[in-house]
Amino acid sequence: MERVTPRGFRSKGANQAEILRARQRDDMFVTNLRENLSELMHKLGGSKLLLHIVQSELPAKFAYFIATTAMNNQTIGEEYTGIIQADLKALKVPSLAARTLAILLECFGEQVLIRILDRLLVSINNPGNELTPEAKSILNFSLTRLRTAIPIVILAHRGLFYILGRYYSLSKRIAGVDYIKVYGRRPAEGISWGLRLLGVATIAQCLLKLWSSRQLSASEEAKTVEITKGLGTDSRSCQLCLEVVPTTATPCGHLFCWQCISDWLAARPQCPLCREYAHPSRIIYLLNI
Secondary structure, eight states: OOBOOOSOOOSOBOOHHHHHHHHHHHHHHHHHHHHHHHHHHHHHTOOHHHHHHHHSHHHHHHHHHHHTTTTTBOOHHHHHHTEEEEBTTTTBOOOHHHHHHHHHIIIIIHHHHHHHHHHHHHHHTOTTSOOOHHHHHHHHHHHHHHHHHHHHHHHHHHHHHHHHOOOSSHHHHHHTOEEEEOSSSOOOSSOOHHHHHHHHHHHHHHHHHHHHHHHHHHHHHHHHHHHHHTTTTOTTSOTTTSSSOOOEEOTTOOEEOHHHHHHHHHHOOBOTTTOOBOOGGGOEEOTTO
């Protein structure tokens, strides 16, 4: 892989088609690397945990970008298309800190942020904390919405890339890392209308997901009000369908039938009654009812 060391640039930025082709080449190489590592671990008789880690794409992807981008080398895809990563504002190769930040955010940023939000939800709904029920409700609502919005924001940013041609990923925008064309056939002037159309469709898809999420939240609120009104009718019935004998308890102690609470938590990980955080894996089937 070629080392990139120019001090300044006069070349124009790479276009979307070149960046996408480069990333496709890199993704193919990462997939092959992951498969080879997994096969090697099987032959060496690695532990189940190590096999599970290797079979994930993240270790291979992280190692690949550390050996290329972090070391100021072109990736295989960048060599193929004749582009390099650049700080277009400063007209120079991005700093080691910027390249490393882009790698960490791209490989782990979304997962780490979601894990942090999950831990916050668990902490908020811990019976031992001193938060009021109103504060718990507000924080649960806000953090759950934020958790839902993270992948949508990432997808919307990809739509902006298709339209504007700048910053392939949100991680590269945060780190200030873009691409320029340095050799090979010059890119066609202007932005592809096909990619612009794809970008508009991607952003429209994101808006539709946000609208659907909001509608689902509103319908759940209305359903919760109806449930609360009908709690006194028959305490021996599931408090969602009001028909089946409840067999399943949430961590907060409320009872529902298995099918109702499973469907509810798959859409929104909160108890329908008290709004405490409830992951689908934490509900308990009561055998002795």
